[in-house]
Amino acid sequence: MNYEDLMKRAISLADQYKYTAKPNPVVGCIIVKNKTIISEGAHKEFGSHHAEVNAIEEAKKLQGISFVSFEELTLICTLEPCNHLGKTGPCTEAIINSGIKNVIIGAEDPNPLVSGSGIKNLISHGVAVQAGVCAELVQEQNKFFFFKNTNKRPYITIKIASSKDGKSHLADGDRTFITSKESRQDVQELRAIHDAILTGGNTVVNDLPKMNARVNFPLNQPKKILLSNKSNLDLSAEFFKDCNYEILNETGIHKIIEKYSKTDITSILVEAGPKLVNSFLDSGLVDKVIIYESQNNLGPNGVNWFKEDNTVEKLGFKLESSYKIETDTKKIYIKC
Numbered sequence: 001m002n003y004e005d006l007m008k009r010a011i012s013l014a015d016q017y018k019y020t021a022k023p024n025p026v027v028g029c030i031i032v033k034n035k036t037i038i039s040e041g042a043h044k045e046f047g048s049h050h051a052e053v054n055a056i057e058e059a060k061k062l063q064g065i066s067f068v069s070f071e072e073l074t075l076i077c078t079l080e081p082c083n084h085l086g087k088t089g090p091c092t093e094a095i096i097n098s099g100i101k102n103v104i105i106g107a108e109d110p111n112p113l114v115s116g117s118g119i120k121n122l123i124s125h126g127v128a129v130q131a132g133v134c135a136e137l138v139q140e141q142n143k144f145f146f147f148k149n150t151n152k153r154p155y156i157t158i159k160i161a162s163s164k165d166g167k168s169h170l171a172d173g174d175r176t177f178i179t180s181k182e183s184r185q186d187v188q189e190l191r192a193i194h195d196a197i198l199t200g201g202n203t204v205v206n207d208l209p210k211m212n213a214r215v216n217f218p219l220n221q222p223k224k225i226l227l228s229n230k231s232n233l234d235l236s237a238e239f240f241k242d243c244n245y246e247i248l249n250e251t252g253i254h255k256i257i258e259k260y261s262k263t264d265i266t267s268i269l270v271e272a273g274p275k276l277v278n279s280f281l282d283s284g285l286v287d288k289v290i291i292y293e294s295q296n297n298l299g300p301n302g303v304n305w306f307k308e309d310n311t312v313e314k315l316g317f318k319l320e321s322s323y324k325i326e327t328d329t330k331k332i333y334i335k336c
């Protein structure tokens, strides 16, 4: 039987939870009898039950009504079921205990704690497994999660607002918005998809940012990481009010990223001024640069973003896409 359509439905189901399940991957699961859907489940919130367990629990309510035995059913899940005891019990155990004998999987889980062992465990318990159905869609849907497990570090994106003449801010310290309200709203959604936002001490002191994701949908807020050695930070400032922050005295970019590579964090959005942004670019660890460029110049009193002729292309990035947001242009660059 061809399960692609049902797998795509499970992928869509999972997608609804991309802001609440992170930093976990999103996962969708559908249980069918022949091609009739019996139940559906998704991993809805970080730390909560996994998709397979939710779908199995829903199916149990229909046993004796829509089907007799779980052996009649096929479970379709977007990601390989977990095989280890994490925040919840292993999904392979739930599947084996349910009596389901047929499992269709989208992509293998790249997490070294799973990575094929979930499939092996199912097969060794007499479950027929077909893996790799729409695998690329699942990998794209969980891009940061796959990147982290493959490259052993979080995906790093720099976001900057730039004047037309390539400046970050005015040297005399006068605060001014560079980009439009619509671009600034777009940034809120960019924050919402990331696991962490990283900034520097001068930005927090000069700009007094909140640096949370102000969106009108539920989400697991990104953790805020502040790199600063200042001893006189005002902890009553907006940035610190939600207590969802960490201050690091470390200045070595590789060491900082190494620290977060050992955590759940799969993606970091760097929102800082030119000093810290250039330290990140020098580190060679940046995967993407997003520039919101306005039509206005800041002039000679403005501080340049980039060292090399003031363009990001000279630093080993190529333009991937570019489009208008109101009067600004959003340019996305990826590493060559």
Ligand SMILES: NC(=O)c1ccc[n+]([C@@H]2O[C@H](COP(=O)([O-])OP(=O)(O)OC[C@H]3O[C@@H](n4cnc5c(N)ncnc54)[C@H](OP(=O)(O)O)[C@@H]3O)[C@@H](O)[C@H]2O)c1
Pocket (backbone or CB within 6 Å): 159, 160, 161, 162, 167, 168, 169, 178, 199, 200, 201, 202, 203, 204, 206, 207, 227, 228, 229, 230, 250, 251, 252, 253, 271, 272, 273, 274, 275, 276, 277, 279
């Ligand atoms: N246009 C934009 O998109 C945008 C975005 C953010 C900020 N800004 C502007 O940028 C100005 C601040 O610029 P800035 O360049 O000083 O930025 P910053 O974002 O404050 O970064 C520099 C600070 O980061 C900390 N840091 C730790 N490790 C570092 C490292 N390896 N390399 C560099 N810094 C490190 C230090 O904090 P401590 O000194 O506290 O130890 C350093 O002073 C702000 O006034 C703001 O207006 C513009």
